[in-house]
Amino acid sequence: MEEYISISTLNDFIFCPYSIYLHNVYMETDETMYHASPQTRGKLAHEATDNKTSTNRSDVLLSLPVYSERFGIMGKIDQYKVKEKRLIERKYQLKKIFQGQIYQLWAQMFCMREMGYQVESIAFYEISTNKMIPVDMPNSEDEKEFEEFITRFRNYDPAQNFTPNPNKCEHCIYCNLCDKTEMENVYS
Numbered sequence: 001m002e003e004y005i006s007i008s009t010l011n012d013f014i015f016c017p018y019s020i021y022l023h024n025v026y027m028e029t030d031e032t033m034y035h036a037s038p039q040t041r042g043k044l045a046h047e048a049t050d051n052k053t054s055t056n057r058s059d060v061l062l063s064l065p066v067y068s069e070r071f072g073i074m075g076k077i078d079q080y081k082v083k084e085k086r087l088i089e090r091k092y093q094l095k096k097i098f099q100g101q102i103y104q105l106w107a108q109m110f111c112m113r114e115m116g117y118q119v120e121s122i123a124f125y126e127i128s129t130n131k132m133i134p135v136d137m138p139n140s141e142d143e144k145e146f147e148e149f150i151t152r153f154r155n156y157d158p159a160q161n162f163t164p165n166p167n168k169c170e171h172c173i174y175c176n177l178c179d180k181t182e183m184e185n186v187y188s
């Protein structure tokens with residue numbers, strides 16, 4: 001059986017596939033080494049959900065572990081509103097929604113459906129502005145695109161040559177640990 005891919009790494013893979021390799025190398029070490037400020041705030045937003053402090057309503061499922069055998073992915077959802085059949089991912093701030101973040105939401109939705117939950121709508125919730133941002137449900141083309149993306153992720157070889165993108169490196173939390181660049185990140 002192949003290893004399951006963590007849903008939380010999908011956005012990082014699009015940002016830079018090599019960062020996933022670095023994450024796997026350093027994940028056993030002290031998190032303060034690579035969790036710079038923007039990530040820390042996002043992490044705290046998630047902890048409110050993980051510690052189940054954000055709501056006590058019984059019609060809301062929080063931090064439910066999910067997995068999909070079909071895609072070989074696993075992770076946790078933020079919120080599922082049972083009556084509305086709506087899956088929600090909380091973010092502290094969403095100036096722009098990246099494709100990888102949409103893939104993460106789709107991934108959670110595919111997992112929930114495979115586990116027998118009905119999901120009729122998906123959305124991001126921006127904590128800083130108290131705003132709900134609906135996202136289109138994936139159609140069959142989107143599902144194919146997602147499947148191909150997961151295959152690319154699974155087959156990625158960190159030994160292959162690539163040219164780092166300096167614009168990404170300077171905002172990368174692994175920059176100071178990465179052997180592909182001499183740059184410092186902007187959080188140093």
Ligand code: SF4
Pocket residue numbers: 015016017018019022164165168169170172173174175176178179180181
């Ligand atoms: S520092 Fe650059 S090359 Fe290294 S993981 Fe980050 S984005 Fe990728």
